[in-house]
Amino acid sequence: MADARSLVAALALGAEGMNMGTRFMATQEAPIHDHVKQAIVAASELDTRLVMRSLRNTERVLTNAGVERLLAKEKTLGAALKFEDIIEEVGGVYPAIMQRGEMDAGAWSCGMVVGLIHDVPTCRELIEGIVAEAEQIIRRRLEGMFARQTVAA
Numbered sequence: 348m349a350d351a352r353s354l355v356a357a358l359a360l361g362a363e364g365m366n367m368g369t370r371f372m373a374t375q376e377a378p379i380h381d382h383v384k385q386a387i388v389a390a391s392e393l394d395t396r397l398v399m400r401s402l403r404n405t406e407r408v409l410t411n412a413g414v415e416r417l418l419a420k421e422k423t424l425g426a427a428l429k430f431e432d433i434i435e436e437v438g439g440v441y442p443a444i445m446q447r448g449e450m451d452a453g454a455w456s457c458g459m460v461v462g463l464i465h466d467v468p469t470c471r472e473l474i475e476g477i478v479a480e481a482e483q484i485i486r487r488r489l490e491g492m493f494a495r496q497t498v499a500a
Contacts, residue, residue, distance in 0.1 A: 349463040351480030369458040375469045380448035384467050392462030401428050412451035
Protein backbone atom coordinates (compact mmCIF):
# COMPACT_ATOMS: atom_id res chain seq x y z
CA MET A 348 0.00 0.00 0.00
CA ALA A 349 1.48 3.31 -1.03
CA ASP A 350 -0.99 5.56 -2.77
CA ALA A 351 -4.58 6.78 -3.10
CA ARG A 352 -5.66 3.79 -5.17
CA SER A 353 -4.40 1.51 -2.40
CA LEU A 354 -6.41 3.44 0.16
CA VAL A 355 -9.59 3.38 -1.93
CA ALA A 356 -9.21 -0.36 -2.50
CA ALA A 357 -8.64 -1.02 1.20
CA LEU A 358 -11.67 1.06 2.18
CA ALA A 359 -13.82 -0.66 -0.45
CA LEU A 360 -12.92 -4.00 1.12
CA GLY A 361 -13.96 -2.79 4.57
CA ALA A 362 -10.58 -1.82 6.04
CA GLU A 363 -10.22 1.27 8.19
CA GLY A 364 -6.66 1.97 7.12
CA MET A 365 -3.60 0.49 5.44
CA ASN A 366 0.00 -0.41 6.24
CA MET A 367 2.57 1.76 4.42
CA GLY A 368 5.90 0.63 5.87
CA THR A 369 8.03 0.90 2.75
CA ARG A 370 6.24 4.10 1.68
CA PHE A 371 7.03 5.86 4.94
CA MET A 372 10.71 4.90 4.61
CA ALA A 373 10.83 7.30 1.65
CA THR A 374 9.73 10.39 3.55
CA GLN A 375 11.82 13.33 4.67
CA GLU A 376 11.23 12.55 8.35
CA ALA A 377 12.24 8.88 8.15
CA PRO A 378 15.38 8.50 10.29
CA ILE A 379 17.27 6.47 7.69
CA HIS A 380 20.18 7.23 5.37
CA ASP A 381 19.45 9.11 2.15
CA HIS A 382 21.02 6.24 0.15
CA VAL A 383 18.14 4.01 1.30
CA LYS A 384 15.53 6.59 0.34
CA GLN A 385 17.09 7.07 -3.08
CA ALA A 386 17.29 3.30 -3.63
CA ILE A 387 13.56 3.07 -2.92
CA VAL A 388 12.74 5.88 -5.37
CA ALA A 389 14.95 4.34 -8.07
CA ALA A 390 13.60 0.79 -7.70
CA SER A 391 10.74 -1.01 -9.41
CA GLU A 392 8.66 -3.87 -8.06
CA LEU A 393 10.94 -6.17 -10.06
CA ASP A 394 13.88 -5.19 -7.84
CA THR A 395 12.62 -7.13 -4.82
CA ARG A 396 13.34 -10.75 -3.90
CA LEU A 397 12.05 -13.26 -1.38
CA VAL A 398 14.74 -14.67 0.87
CA MET A 399 14.91 -17.25 3.68
CA ARG A 400 11.93 -19.24 2.37
CA SER A 401 13.53 -22.60 3.18
CA LEU A 402 14.01 -21.40 6.76
CA ARG A 403 10.28 -20.58 6.98
CA ASN A 404 11.18 -16.98 7.72
CA THR A 405 10.38 -15.46 4.34
CA GLU A 406 11.20 -11.80 3.90
CA ARG A 407 10.83 -9.56 0.85
CA VAL A 408 13.95 -7.43 0.38
CA LEU A 409 15.39 -4.98 -2.13
CA THR A 410 18.04 -6.62 -4.28
CA ASN A 411 21.64 -5.63 -3.63
CA ALA A 412 25.02 -7.36 -3.49
CA GLY A 413 24.32 -8.68 0.02
CA VAL A 414 21.04 -10.20 -1.13
CA GLU A 415 22.76 -11.79 -4.13
CA ARG A 416 25.30 -13.39 -1.76
CA LEU A 417 22.43 -14.65 0.40
CA LEU A 418 20.54 -16.08 -2.60
CA ALA A 419 23.70 -17.83 -3.83
CA LYS A 420 24.11 -19.50 -0.42
CA GLU A 421 20.43 -20.52 -0.43
CA LYS A 422 20.82 -22.06 -3.88
CA THR A 423 24.06 -23.87 -3.04
CA LEU A 424 22.97 -25.22 0.34
CA GLY A 425 19.33 -25.89 -0.49
CA ALA A 426 17.44 -27.69 2.28
CA ALA A 427 20.63 -27.85 4.39
CA LEU A 428 20.66 -24.04 4.81
CA LYS A 429 20.84 -22.79 8.41
CA PHE A 430 20.60 -19.26 9.82
CA GLU A 431 24.28 -19.48 10.69
CA ASP A 432 25.06 -19.77 6.97
CA ILE A 433 23.51 -16.39 6.14
CA ILE A 434 24.11 -14.49 9.38
CA GLU A 435 26.52 -12.07 7.65
CA GLU A 436 23.78 -11.02 5.23
CA VAL A 437 20.88 -10.75 7.71
CA GLY A 438 22.17 -10.42 11.27
CA GLY A 439 22.83 -6.93 12.53
CA VAL A 440 23.03 -5.31 9.09
CA TYR A 441 20.43 -2.60 9.70
CA PRO A 442 22.81 -0.07 11.34
CA ALA A 443 25.22 -0.35 8.38
CA ILE A 444 22.43 0.11 5.87
CA MET A 445 19.95 2.42 7.56
CA GLN A 446 22.38 4.63 9.50
CA ARG A 447 25.56 4.60 7.40
CA GLY A 448 24.04 4.00 3.95
CA GLU A 449 26.16 0.94 3.16
CA MET A 450 23.67 -0.40 0.63
CA ASP A 451 25.34 -3.75 -0.06
CA ALA A 452 25.86 -4.70 3.59
CA GLY A 453 22.98 -7.18 3.56
CA ALA A 454 19.27 -7.76 3.22
CA TRP A 455 16.73 -5.14 4.28
CA SER A 456 12.94 -5.37 4.15
CA CYS A 457 11.23 -3.67 1.24
CA GLY A 458 7.80 -4.34 -0.23
CA MET A 459 6.87 -4.72 -3.90
CA VAL A 460 5.09 -1.41 -3.44
CA VAL A 461 8.51 0.15 -4.02
CA GLY A 462 7.51 0.40 -7.68
CA LEU A 463 4.84 2.96 -6.76
CA ILE A 464 7.24 5.26 -4.92
CA HIS A 465 8.73 8.10 -6.97
CA ASP A 466 9.42 10.87 -4.46
CA VAL A 467 10.50 11.67 -0.89
CA PRO A 468 7.81 14.00 0.48
CA THR A 469 7.21 15.06 4.04
CA CYS A 470 4.81 12.82 5.97
CA ARG A 471 2.26 15.61 5.90
CA GLU A 472 2.53 15.99 2.11
CA LEU A 473 2.26 12.23 1.66
CA ILE A 474 -0.87 11.82 3.79
CA GLU A 475 -2.61 14.94 2.53
CA GLY A 476 -1.88 13.98 -1.07
CA ILE A 477 -3.16 10.43 -0.64
CA VAL A 478 -6.35 11.57 1.09
CA ALA A 479 -7.08 14.27 -1.50
CA GLU A 480 -6.52 11.92 -4.43
CA ALA A 481 -8.54 9.15 -2.76
CA GLU A 482 -11.46 11.57 -2.34
CA GLN A 483 -11.25 12.44 -6.05
CA ILE A 484 -11.21 8.78 -7.06
CA ILE A 485 -14.21 7.99 -4.85
CA ARG A 486 -16.20 10.99 -6.08
CA ARG A 487 -15.54 10.18 -9.75
CA ARG A 488 -16.55 6.56 -9.34
CA LEU A 489 -19.63 7.24 -7.24
CA GLU A 490 -20.80 10.08 -9.47
CA GLY A 491 -20.46 7.73 -12.42
CA MET A 492 -22.59 5.13 -10.65
CA PHE A 493 -25.33 7.63 -9.80
CA ALA A 494 -25.35 9.08 -13.33
CA ARG A 495 -25.94 5.61 -14.77
CA GLN A 496 -28.81 4.97 -12.36
CA THR A 497 -30.50 8.24 -13.30
CA VAL A 498 -30.24 7.50 -17.02
CA ALA A 499 -31.50 3.95 -16.56
CA ALA A 500 -34.55 5.08 -14.52
